[in-house]
Amino acid sequence: MRGILVATSPEGVIGKNNTIPWYYSEDLKRFKRLTIGKTVIMGRNTWESLPIKPLPERRNIVITRSSLEEVECFRSIDEAVETCEGDxxxxxxxxxxxEAMDLADCIDMTLVPDSVTGENCIYFPKIGNEWKGSEKKPLESGSKLLHRIYTRRV
Ligand SMILES: NC(=O)c1ccc[n+]([C@@H]2O[C@H](COP(=O)([O-])OP(=O)(O)OC[C@H]3O[C@@H](n4cnc5c(N)ncnc54)[C@H](OP(=O)(O)O)[C@@H]3O)[C@@H](O)[C@H]2O)c1
Known part of the structure; x- marks a missing residue:
């Protein structure tokens, strides 16, 4: 399994000022549950934004053209993926x-209700026609967060 894991605002924003501009413990708990014991691949800005690093009990990989001493780094996603076993x-x-959209089997997307606009917003890339989105469902019963999974059209 190679998956994209993301939470977005209604505008498709994933981050602002190198942080995530919302806080939902249910989303963070789910992130932890899904990723524990697996490999997580991230860009250098995301690495720098982590309040606790490395993410414990996971293989942390950072993609960067520089090299950081405190974490395993690769210059490209392809090079990193070649070294990975498991999910x-x-x-x-x-x-x-x-870039991962060419390599992933699924996009696991949480939709938060918070509107995020203005300068320094970072957006999730356009999702192409090769992806088919599931119905949006509450992340948990009674949750304000919605969730959907995209899989590749066959
Ligand atoms: N909502 C969510 O689910 C979610 C998840 C993760 C992050 N975020 C947010 O997203 C924001 C960070 O994202 P970002 O897009 O600014 O940065 P990013 O993708 O985390 O990091 C960008 C850096 O990663 C390296 N990089 C990325 N792609 C590369 C490639 N193909 N080849 C080589 N190096 C590559 C480069 O580092 P070098 O310059 O060192 O070469 C690049 O400057 C933050 O606000 C963070 O909180 C949100």
Whole structure:
């Protein structure tokens, strides 16, 4: 399994000022549950934005043209993926999501209700016709968050 894991605002925003401009513990708990024991691949900005790094109990991989001493780095997603065994989650940001769309089997998307606009917004890339989205359903019963999974059209 190679999946894209993302939460977006109604405008398709994933981040602003190198942070995620909302907080939902149910989303964070789900992120942890899905990624524990797996490989997570992220861009350098996302790495820098993490309050706790590395993400514990996961293989953390950062894509960067530089090299960081404190974490495993690769210069391209392809190079990183070649070294991976087992499940991979691509966890952002925008450039990683865009490239990972050619490699991923699914896009696991949480939709938060918070409207985010203005300068320095980072957006999820356009989802092409090769992807088919499931119906939106509450993330949990009674949740304000919705969830949908995109899979590749056959
Ligand atoms: N809502 C969500 O689910 C979610 C998830 C993750 C992140 N975020 C948010 O998204 C924002 C960060 O995203 P971002 O798009 O600004 O940055 P990013 O993708 O995390 O990092 C960008 C950097 O990663 C490296 N990189 C990315 N793609 C590359 C490639 N194909 N080849 C080589 N290097 C590559 C480059 O680093 P170098 O410059 O070092 O070469 C690039 O400058 C933050 O606000 C974060 O909080 C949101």
């Amino acid at each position: 991979i989650w691509f966890i952002g940001g925008a450039g990683i999501y865009k």
